[in-house]
Amino acid sequence: MADFFLKGAVTVLVRGEEAPLFPGRLHQRGVTLKNLQYSRQNEVQFSLCLEDLGKLRQEARHFKGKVRFKERTGLPFLKKRIMRFTPFLLTSICFFILMILLSAMIIRIDIQGADAELERDIRTFLKKEGVREGAIQLHDVNTEEISRRAVQNIPGVVRFLIQKKGVVYVVDVSSEKPPALDTAKTRHVRAAKSGVVHDMFIKYGVAEIRRGDFVEAGDPLIKGTKKKPAAGTVTAETWYKATVTLGGNALKTRNGEKRKHIFFSIGEKEYSLWDPSSLKGPVQTEENRYSFHFFSYQLPFSLRTETDYSLKRAGTVESEAEQEKRVIQAAKAALMAKLPKEAVITGENVLQKRAESGKVKVIIHFQVLENIAIH
């Protein structure tokens, strides 16, 4: 009977001459008994609901013999036993949480195939992306996206492969190899690009040029001897042209309203934990996936959140000047990523700007100061 489990029951051992009559007396009082057993001479054992304990006590008063409780079963006793184990249970839960957190932590980042300088660059880049040693990352890192951005943003990187191996990220990089040095050719310093010489620093050799000279790519800049090749830097003003096409669609911004949907998945099945009403109008959706690892094993449950941001048309229409500024800014950032670190952008001019079927096409001319000396 369910009552016996829910309300708790005791097994009673009755010993005495009148023991065989004892259950009958209890029965007459309307007590429900279970599992009556006659175990030995004048010894009867039965279980009884906790509720009827008072009646048992009344009966036991008239009884000549011994009444003893043998065993306690049921929910109330189970609860007590669990309470006694609370510290142990709490500790094990804490252990699991700690283990999951530690498993989500990035312990080490291994970078292969990069020299010291490139490695430093890569580490700073990864730090910006949120991948650093000691970071706890529950959400899955989009490695493809990082790889793509790394190739764009880190100068000199041709191939970027990032892989998660448990708590270690392994980054495999290939960088552009510097052109092979040929001793016969390295006697003179030549221009890598055409430009106007702005400044020069000659370590060794004879300068072929003066400030303000226009040089073309391949022109000799500093002459050296066979014994002692020329060395130095020549800073020249060079030019870059960038063509930017801006989408004609109106600028949209988030208006601050958002709805977060939370999904919980066990194995293949996905359940929605929190499902607010969807927003009206255009939305921008961001998706985040959180998975839990125990050591390197992925636990079979994960969380996924989808945040919808409501979009609104930017209230003010961009003026032409503002638009131009934005285009220049974007083009400048793209160019900076391509140029070596020492290069400085000194000026920019919009060469051409035209609207074509709702899109704006802008050609910008940049003046850059950079070292053009190569061997």
Place this chain on the structure above:
Amino acid sequence: MKWMGKMAGLPEDAVGRIPRVVIIGMNKVTVYNAEKLEQFTDQTVRIQLSDALLEIQGKSLEVIELMPSEVVIEGTMTSVCLKEKRSG
């Protein structure tokens, strides 16, 4: 009570507190509307019904359930005996 049940076409044991004994095989006896469990040992179980006395003999008898209106007995039965209640 009895005639009412007859009029309605009900079986006799469906009306009132008339004791009913169900024997299932050699191992199980269920007694409904028992009045009192008079004596209980592993060899003899005596149950008092309203106008009779039921005596079950066997080996290692056990009362599985003893509820106010139902008694379930299990064990190896050798005899089940229904006696008329002695007057006085």
